Amino acid sequence: MAKYPFITIEEKWQKYWEEHKTFKAIEDPAFPKEKRRYVLDMFPYPSSQGLHVGHPEGYTATDIYCRYLRMKGYNVLHPMGFDAFGLPAENYAIKTGTHPAVTTAANINKFRSQIKTLGFSYDWDREVDTSSPEYYTWTQWIFLKLFEKGLAYEAESPINWCPSCMTGLANEEVKDGLCERCGTKVSRKRIRQWILRITAYAERLLADLDGLDWPEPVKLMQRNWIGRSEGANVFFALERHPDKLEIYTTRPDTLFGVTYMVLAPEHPLVDKITTPEQKAAVTAYLDAAAKKSDLERTDLAKVKTGVFSGAYAVNPVNGERIPIWIADYVLISYGTGAIMAVPAHDERDWEFAKAFKLPIRLVVSSEKVEAGKDYSGEPAECTVADGWSVNSGQFSGLPTAEAIKRITAWLEEKGIGKKAVNYKLRDWIFSRQRYWGEPIPVVHCEHCGKVHGSPIIPLPETELPLILPEVESYKPTGTGESPLALIDHWVNTTCPRCGGPAKRETNTMPQWAGSCWYYLRYLDPHNKKTFADRAAVDYWAPVDLYVGGTEHAVLHLLYARFWHKVLYDLGLVNTPEPFQRLVNQGMILGEDNQKMSKSRGNVINPDDIIREYGADAMRVYEMFMGPLEVTKPWITAGLVGVSRFLERLWAISEKPVTEGLPAGSGEIPPPWAGLVRLLHKTIKKVSADTETLNFNTAISAMMVYSNELAKLKEVPRDLWEPLVLMVGAYAPHLGEELWEKLGHPESASKAPWPNYDDALTREEELTIVVQINGKIRDKFVAAAGTPREELERTARALPGLRKWTEGQTLVKVITVPDKLVNLVVKP
Ligand code: ANZ
Numbered sequence: 001m002a003k004y005p006f007i008t009i010e011e012k013w014q015k016y017w018e019e020h021k022t023f024k025a026i027e028d029p030a031f032p033k034e035k036r037r038y039v040l041d042m043f044p045y046p047s048s049q050g051l052h053v054g055h056p057e058g059y060t061a062t063d064i065y066c067r068y069l070r071m072k073g074y075n076v077l078h079p080m081g082f083d084a085f086g087l088p089a090e091n092y093a094i095k096t097g098t099h100p101a102v103t104t105a106a107n108i109n110k111f112r113s114q115i116k117t118l119g120f121s122y123d124w125d126r127e128v129d130t131s132s133p134e135y136y137t138w139t140q141w142i143f144l145k146l147f148e149k150g151l152a153y154e155a156e157s158p159i160n161w162c163p164s165c166m167t168g169l170a171n172e173e174v175k176d177g178l179c180e181r182c183g184t185k186v187s188r189k190r191i192r193q194w195i196l197r198i199t200a201y202a203e204r205l206l207a208d209l210d211g212l213d214w215p216e217p218v219k220l221m222q223r224n225w226i227g228r229s230e231g232a233n234v235f236f237a238l239e240r241h242p243d244k245l246e247i248y249t250t251r252p253d254t255l256f257g258v259t260y261m262v263l264a265p266e267h268p269l270v271d272k273i274t275t276p277e278q279k280a281a282v283t284a285y286l287d288a289a290a291k292k293s294d295l296e297r298t299d300l301a302k303v304k305t306g307v308f309s310g311a312y313a314v315n316p317v318n319g320e321r322i323p324i325w326i327a328d329y330v331l332i333s334y335g336t337g338a339i340m341a342v343p344a345h346d347e348r349d350w351e352f353a354k355a356f357k358l359p360i361r362l363v364v365s366s367e368k369v370e371a372g373k374d375y376s377g378e379p380a381e382c383t384v385a386d387g388w389s390v391n392s393g394q395f396s397g398l399p400t401a402e403a404i405k406r407i408t409a410w411l412e413e414k415g416i417g418k419k420a421v422n423y424k425l426r427d428w429i430f431s432r433q434r435y436w437g438e439p440i441p442v443v444h445c446e447h448c449g450k451v452h453g454s455p456i457i458p459l460p461e462t463e464l465p466l467i468l469p470e471v472e473s474y475k476p477t478g479t480g481e482s483p484l485a486l487i488d489h490w491v492n493t494t495c496p497r498c499g500g501p502a503k504r505e506t507n508t509m510p511q512w513a514g515s516c517w518y519y520l521r522y523l524d525p526h527n528k529k530t531f532a533d534r535a536a537v538d539y540w541a542p543v544d545l546y547v548g549g550t551e552h553a554v555l556h557l558l559y560a561r562f563w564h565k566v567l568y569d570l571g572l573v574n575t576p577e578p579f580q581r582l583v584n585q586g587m588i589l590g591e592d593n594q595k596m597s598k599s600r601g602n603v604i605n606p607d608d609i610i611r612e613y614g615a616d617a618m619r620v621y622e623m624f625m626g627p628l629e630v631t632k633p634w635i636t637a638g639l640v641g642v643s644r645f646l647e648r649l650w651a652i653s654e655k656p657v658t659e660g661l662p663a664g665s666g667e668i669p670p671p672w673a674g675l676v677r678l679l680h681k682t683i684k685k686v687s688a689d690t691e692t693l694n695f696n697t698a699i700s701a702m703m704v705y706s707n708e709l710a711k712l713k714e715v716p717r718d719l720w721e722p723l724v725l726m727v728g729a730y731a732p733h734l735g736e737e738l739w740e741k742l743g744h745p746e747s748a749s750k751a752p753w754p755n756y757d758d759a760l761t762r763e764e765e766l767t768i769v770v771q772i773n774g775k776i777r778d779k780f781v782a783a784a785g786t787p788r789e790e791l792e793r794t795a796r797a798l799p800g801l802r803k804w805t806e807g808q809t810l811v812k813v814i815t816v817p818d819k820l821v822n823l824v825v826k827p
């Protein structure tokens, strides 16, 4: 069989769609809100490697869904763009001197043309490029809004520093102590930086997850990352010192078990309370701790280190003297930066107490407390689970939850403690000491700093965009300054407030900035007056379906939710959440079941596949590999199978088409009855499966049906056209071509999705007659096409036949499927 001419067909229809702007989305008021859908793909970073097979997986899924929705009468917005700022272009510039803008433009062109060869139904008039000044004007504008609201601030504190990328990183960008991007071990560096107050939104970012139709694992990752914790702050008096030591604990019920206190090395009290005898030891310890990352410090497996301060606190519940230690397993950035240590019930404290031979006191029993039992003496192991309070004065005998409540109330009454909530979420380190990013639109003015208190002066909106200037060297300075700091004429500017000399901010924004709001720019991409007109936002937003990989579970998806909420509070968007439904596509592995990588040599290049099998085959194959969400290996044999399916469709289209098969039920001419039923069942299944993104099973249903059509010499139009239309959503080039061959002048994408008659999708039920020795004795109902063995089994088990069969031997069974079963018996 000759290959179907996919090369010409695919080119032809891509040209057609482009020329006719077939998929242009227009805010047509004729569509009511419930008939509009916004379906979004995670836009790609245009790397120099071009598209990999993972990109088309999600893109094909949303494309099929969009085509289906349009045919179902929805107005659909389906845009694409490029997340174009980023380190690779800049690193390439350092190596070759080529401006990142040049590399980025070339990569975008390559990506765009690759994406276009796959026949996706994007509205290309809405394309965005986050690195273009037209776009980043509004990224900078949103930054100014954040600044105005007090949500962007400057600070100097130790942050995660990647010595290879030579830039500071957000906590979200550090995975197991390594730079998320390059895998280099992250160190600590104290630098001036811009920080976004995402913690101000912690509670809402947490609470609003409940209303989202997102995969549970993603929601859980965000919940854990935000890390809400409930407990109490307790004030401990200090011996010979007027200050109070405030600690945060989730277990106020363990107050009677405190045997020492710990301050984080950076705690301001360290200096004040350290006794002269301990000074030298403490100083040495602080120096060592400063060099470690938070991860190294809090790792449970690490040997605990610490030093005694020489000072004592007083336990408010029993007046005991408690030694105060300094140890780096307590972080300054969490809670109050100080803890009460209860080694009997906290593992880190247990290890520390064992290492430094500090007392351990049981205050929670794992069994219900027995009257008169002695709970004193050192416990043999650490128990963190809830139980019943012991050795805890008036609170002994209470179960943990109750003890926490009562002790907290008691602390509040005495004025020595209060309920407290803490979050693991930290503010977002937002500035990068690199070149290829959005300049932060503020200046530093010494004069204004003296007169008004703050030297930071935001640019007025009218001065946006603040264009990223040309530089001679893209190389980061490594000192914590961006290469922009070296351009004197750019750095030295005038203050927009006082007109005096001022210096520009030289840090740039992180790559996440552009992707925080791109889905809003698609709504109104050419607007010069605002980031997106509110009417356009109201027309389309929020995103109804967002499809992309799991790698963004916290980073992009958390940051975008944060910015969206800020815009919502400013009255600029219509919903508190940007992405109503999220679906994660599974990873596509190499044929060897391993992650695709250059070094393994198992990378499949989409261009090769498209050249050899066509874009439609690539699309259908990626959807046929398995459920969208699961990880699955590439199997070339599977691709070949899919390509045969498309060939078969082509072969069907080469047969003569006959007209006039009655479509309604009841009067179908007998030779077609079975096929008509199969068609209606197929439409029902493909519709339902496409709606629920179960593309692989929809494809199998179309394959089964096409096998039946392939057996015909001539193909009735009424049996063929619905399949062509459904195929058109999956393999759109082929679909258009077959539709045109059937004589339709309009694009198949504009035709309505085929309907089915539900009556015809139900199993046809037939009455099966049962005979004994040729005489009709009984009957039963069975689905048409029930296999012979099953009919015989049912017939033989009929209770009504017993009087003829009892005591007889069955000698023969004669079965006519769909009609009768004759049991031949002998005494
Ligand atoms: C006494 C205690 C007894 C604690 C007990 C636990 C168990 P989450 O759930 O993560 O919020 N902690 C408080 N601040 C800390 C800091 N800055 N660095 C390191 N550890 C800190 O954990 C809260 C618990 O972690 C707090 O409750 C405190 O130890 C410790 F049987 O206080 B707990």
Ligand code: ZN
Pocket (backbone or CB within 6 Å): 445, 446, 447, 448, 449, 457, 495, 496, 497, 498, 499, 500, 502
């Ligand atoms: Zn000024």
